[in-house]
Amino acid sequence: MKVCVVGTGYVGLVTGACLAHVGHHVICVDNNEVKVALMQSGRLPIYEPGLLEIVQPAVRAGRLQFTTDLGTAIAQSTIIFIAVGTPALPTGESDTRYVEAVAQGIGAHLTTGYKVIVNKSTVPIGSGNWVQRIIIDAIAARPDLVTANFDVVSNPEFLREGSAIYDTFNPDRIVLGSNSDRAICQMQELYTPIIDRQFAEDASLPPVPIVVTDLSSAEMIKYAANAFLATKISFINEIANICDRVGADVTQVAQGIGLDSRIGSKFLQAGIGWGGSCFPKDVSALIHTAKDYGYEAQLLQAAVKANQRQRLLAVEKLQQVLGILKGKTIGLLGLTFKPDTDDIRDTPALDLMVYLNRLGAKVKAYDPMYVKETHGAQEIPDHVILSATPYQLAEDCDAIVLVTDWRNFRQLNFAMLAERMTTAVMIDGRNCLDPETMAAAGFYCVGIGRPSVGNLLDVTRQSPPAIAQVA
Numbered sequence: 001m002k003v004c005v006v007g008t009g010y011v012g013l014v015t016g017a018c019l020a021h022v023g024h025h026v027i028c029v030d031n032n033e034v035k036v037a038l039m040q041s042g043r044l045p046i047y048e049p050g051l052l053e054i055v056q057p058a059v060r061a062g063r064l065q066f067t068t069d070l071g072t073a074i075a076q077s078t079i080i081f082i083a084v085g086t087p088a089l090p091t092g093e094s095d096t097r098y099v100e101a102v103a104q105g106i107g108a109h110l111t112t113g114y115k116v117i118v119n120k121s122t123v124p125i126g127s128g129n130w131v132q133r134i135i136i137d138a139i140a141a142r143p144d145l146v147t148a149n150f151d152v153v154s155n156p157e158f159l160r161e162g163s164a165i166y167d168t169f170n171p172d173r174i175v176l177g178s179n180s181d182r183a184i185c186q187m188q189e190l191y192t193p194i195i196d197r198q199f200a201e202d203a204s205l206p207p208v209p210i211v212v213t214d215l216s217s218a219e220m221i222k223y224a225a226n227a228f229l230a231t232k233i234s235f236i237n238e239i240a241n242i243c244d245r246v247g248a249d250v251t252q253v254a255q256g257i258g259l260d261s262r263i264g265s266k267f268l269q270a271g272i273g274w275g276g277s278c279f280p281k282d283v284s285a286l287i288h289t290a291k292d293y294g295y296e297a298q299l300l301q302a303a304v305k306a307n308q309r310q311r312l313l314a315v316e317k318l319q320q321v322l323g324i325l326k327g328k329t330i331g332l333l334g335l336t337f338k339p340d341t342d343d344i345r346d347t348p349a350l351d352l353m354v355y356l357n358r359l360g361a362k363v364k365a366y367d368p369m370y371v372k373e374t375h376g377a378q379e380i381p382d383h384v385i386l387s388a389t390p391y392q393l394a395e396d397c398d399a400i401v402l403v404t405d406w407r408n409f410r411q412l413n414f415a416m417l418a419e420r421m422t423t424a425v426m427i428d429g430r431n432c433l434d435p436e437t438m439a440a441a442g443f444y445c446v447g448i449g450r451p452s453v454g455n456l457l458d459v460t461r462q463s464p465p466a467i468a469q470v471a
């Protein structure tokens with residue numbers, strides 16, 4: 001089938017590349033000329049494991065193109081995806097300007113013949129009808145009196161950055177929301193190779209379930225899924241904070257409750273809070289939508305509030321171990337909001353940088369993926385000193401906070417790391433380091449909701465400060 005994907009970010013580019021990989025002809029459109037030129041030259045504007053490996057052969061086979069020309073892409077396609085960003089406004093509601101601009105562009109360029117317009121961006125409930133209205137108005141404003149025939153489908157995306165290709169070929173379900181049977185049929189045809197698991201890790205599994213709904217329910221499914229997962233993390237973080245006070249170990253508790261099939265073991269890793277480009281904005285948008293309709297979403301508000309506090313828990317723990325932070329040097333190990341991505345949008349590391357700086361600490365940071373040159377300097381505050389390696393990060397640090405659980409952080413030479421630090425203190429913000437290994441390497445290691453290991457007296461060159469009273 002002939003497909004156009006507007007927006008080549010984490011969702012649009014992965015969707016376009018995967019659809020081309022399974023045999024469709026895909027044109028990816030972006031209004032960022034630099035990004036498009038980069039992709040046309042065979043490089044990618046984002047890091048996603050396995051993406052380049054499917055993009056390059058699809059381009060060589062002539063099934064995947066990149067352009068800034070929306071009109072030509074629309075004319076050549078029967079299915080048009082909208083996959084542009086919907087960031088949060090300061091009020092918490094979703095900023096739908098980019099979706100609106102694309103819908104207007106589609107209306108301005110739609111040609112005769114039936115087309116399916118697919119909302120893949122996460123959009124507020126009711127946006128399917130809104131997009132349809134914008135397209136109809138844009139068509140009506142045209143002088144050429146075209147009679148365009150189209151339907152709108154909501155097809156929310158559930159991929160996770162870091163495993164986006166795997167998730168696209170092995171989805172738990174595909175959600176299709178529309179009031180048009182014709183549009184749903186076309187979408188099912190488009191996804192047939194994925195539904196039939198032709199590119200799945202385990203091809204013997206039954207077909208991928210398709211959930212066909214009305215437009216609003218499909219839009220709500222996306223928000224409800226993210227709100228549930230974010231709340232589940234806030235829940236285990238709350239349990240971790242109680243574990244800290246009563247001397248229990250949250251990793252053992254999570255194992256004990258996660259084996260209950262009603263609960264499940266996923267999203268039960270306690271840590272220093274959730275972040276990223278989706279959870280914070282989607283939960284805020286849902287709270288905002290509820291408010292618009294006269295309902296106060298108290299549980300979701302509590303999940304957000306608990307997370308805001310959790311994101312500064314590492315500072316509280318640093319104060320308990322080091323006392324005054326003014327003049328101390330703190331290293332942040334990992335910047336991205338999760339491993340295997342280069343995305344630092346709304347990462348907990350940003351809160352830590354700002355807060356530690358406010359307390360007078362010197363902040364250093366290292367991440368295997370974050371490259372200032374490609375992200376621009378805007379996201380990382382100027383006061384943060386970026387290190388080239390974890391060992392350079394450790395030099396003269398009074399403590400390191402592990403912010404992102406990159407797999408290779410578990411294999412670091414911790415003795416070498418400890419040697420370079422003023423005091424070998426590690427706040428393991430993701431509970432991913434082995435406590436015995438850390439203690440053996442000479443660290444005093446503080447986890448989230450589990451007992452600290454090591455001897456503080458052994459790791460400090462001066463006498464240790466008094467442990468601050470826990471509030």
Ligand SMILES: NC(=O)c1ccc[n+]([C@@H]2O[C@H](COP(=O)([O-])OP(=O)(O)OC[C@H]3O[C@@H](n4cnc5c(N)ncnc54)[C@H](O)[C@@H]3O)[C@@H](O)[C@H]2O)c1
Pocket residue numbers: 006007008009010011012029030031032035083084085086098101102120121122123157158159160161277278
């Ligand atoms: N990132 C994720 O993990 C994820 C997962 C599920 C759903 N989503 C949702 O998918 C949507 C896209 O997210 P993303 O992370 O891919 O965003 P992104 O910011 O990485 O990419 C958006 C792209 O759209 C382009 N764009 C903006 N306006 C445009 C226009 N008028 N014409 C053409 N291109 C335009 C931008 O240049 C950018 O390349 C969002 O609504 C998001 O909530 C994201």
